[in-house]
Amino acid sequence: MSVNSFSVYPSRDFFQRLSQLFAVLTVLTLPLSTAALMIFFSSSVLCSVLAGHVYEKYLILRDNPMGLMFILFFSLFLLGLTYTTVPRAMAFHTLIKYSKFLLGFFLLSVFRDKKTARYAFFAFLFSATLTLFISVIKFFGSWDFLHRFPADSGVFKDHIFTGFLLAMTGYCYAVLAFSIKNAGRWLFGLLSLVAVYDVLFINLSRSGYLVLFSLILLLAWQQFSWKGLSMSVFISTFLIAGLLFLPANFKNRFALAQSQMTQYRHGSCDTSIGLRLEFYQNSLKLIKKHPWIGTGTGSFAKDYLSITSEKHVATQNPHNEYFNIIVQFGLLGFIVLLALFVVHGITSFRLTGNRQYFAQAVLLSIAVGSLFNSWLMDVTQGCFYVIFTALCFASLPLASTKNSD
Numbered sequence: 001m002s003v004n005s006f007s008v009y010p011s012r013d014f015f016q017r018l019s020q021l022f023a024v025l026t027v028l029t030l031p032l033s034t035a036a037l038m039i040f041f042s043s044s045v046l047c048s049v050l051a052g053h054v055y056e057k058y059l060i061l062r063d064n065p066m067g068l069m070f071i072l073f074f075s076l077f078l079l080g081l082t083y084t085t086v087p088r089a090m091a092f093h094t095l096i097k098y099s100k101f102l103l104g105f106f107l108l109s110v111f112r113d114k115k116t117a118r119y120a121f122f123a124f125l126f127s128a129t130l131t132l133f134i135s136v137i138k139f140f141g142s143w144d145f146l147h148r149f150p151a152d153s154g155v156f157k158d159h160i161f162t163g164f165l166l167a168m169t170g171y172c173y174a175v176l177a178f179s180i181k182n183a184g185r186w187l188f189g190l191l192s193l194v195a196v197y198d199v200l201f202i203n204l205s206r207s208g209y210l211v212l213f214s215l216i217l218l219l220a221w222q223q224f225s226w227k228g229l230s231m232s233v234f235i236s237t238f239l240i241a242g243l244l245f246l247p248a249n250f251k252n253r254f255a256l257a258q259s260q261m262t263q264y265r266h267g268s269c270d271t272s273i274g275l276r277l278e279f280y281q282n283s284l285k286l287i288k289k290h291p292w293i294g295t296g297t298g299s300f301a302k303d304y305l306s307i308t309s310e311k312h313v314a315t316q317n318p319h320n321e322y323f324n325i326i327v328q329f330g331l332l333g334f335i336v337l338l339a340l341f342v343v344h345g346i347t348s349f350r351l352t353g354n355r356q357y358f359a360q361a362v363l364l365s366i367a368v369g370s371l372f373n374s375w376l377m378d379v380t381q382g383c384f385y386v387i388f389t390a391l392c393f394a395s396l397p398l399a400s401t402k403n404s405d
Contacts (some may be wrong), residue, residue, distance in 0.1 A: 019047035020116040028123035074101040084296025094298030104386035111394035128169040163208020170195030171215040283323040294330035321370035359392035
């Protein structure tokens with residue numbers, strides 16, 4: 001029997017179908033509700049476990065590099081429990097935050113069903129497009145019927161995630177516009193432009209800007225090779241320069257960033273950029289004290305307090321995923337994190353069609369955003385990475401089709 005087939009037992013067949021339904025609902029609610037996201041995510045994994053197919057999951061661990069990397073990355077936090085400098089409760093709190101990688105391993109089995117994967121992808125686009133339309137209505141119509149983030153450009157979630165989400169949405173629609181040949185490509189192209197407009201002129205997230213321009217360069221390389229990438233760099237440079245002359249959020253946020261950098265150089269850290277730079281500087285101090293294996297799972301917040309004075313702001317994370325991992329696990333953690341991203345990038349070339357493009361976009365967007373945010377630790381962005389990595393890489397063939405359940 002194929003590993004993709006359902007078990008002969010009705011109960012297992014039921015749980016397998018239920019896990020697929022919950023997986024689609026997980027992706028649907030990812031941009032909308034954190035509570036619903038975690039409920040459906042956990043339910044999908046639970047049903048996948050109850051469905052059995054143990055041999056299939058073994059094959060995924062053996063033959064799918066991303067399945068192995070998910071387990072390896074989560075194991076880093078289990079190892080960190082053995083030498084952490086904080087109480088077990090604090091360490092387990094961090095472990096739970098990164099448990100999404102353990103849960104994501106099971107989605108590699110759930111998304112092997114092509115219909116489930118397709119429904120999940122378009123469920124994401126539906127929620128993302130809904131977010132886009134509400135964002136535009138909120139901005140131009142001053143109609144904030146959700147009554148959330150009234151002084152912000154966030155919609156269902158804060159402006160940082162919204163900017164990231166819409167940058168990815170614009171990219172996804174652009175890929176679809178390039179990949180189809182019928183009249184629908186113009187609709188996808190238009191939706192892509194609206195999403196790009198929202199990121200640049202409505203949203204306030206600087207992380208969204210960085211992710212957007214990174215994805216534009218990636219798209220140019222994917223569609224037009226190195227010559228297209230060179231042209232895209234040239235065009236993007238002029239686009240950024242042109243945006244600085246327009247009365248829009250992009251120009252204002254750029255000017256604010258310059259002002260905050262100047263304030264930081266004069267000794268003021270009481271700004272968004274100033275605080276981040278202070279976090280990075282203090283993180284480096286912690287890394288120098290424990291460079292090899294760090295101070296263990298969940299240790300960042302407590303150890304950070306030990307090297308700061310009363311005038312400094314306490315923080316739960318350094319707003320940089322790389323520093324966050326290195327402080328906790330040292331050089332070992334950095335190697336594992338780097339391996340996760342490198343294996344992701346290399347293995348993406350084994351995928352075909354749009355799956356390859358989307359897998360590369362997921363990696364680039366999270367890797368870039370993690371320079372200024374702890375996105376793998378964050379619930380929504382971290383779940384986005386795990387879920388969409390599983391969605392893309394679940395299609396990798398397994399070496400054996402035997403099912404020993």
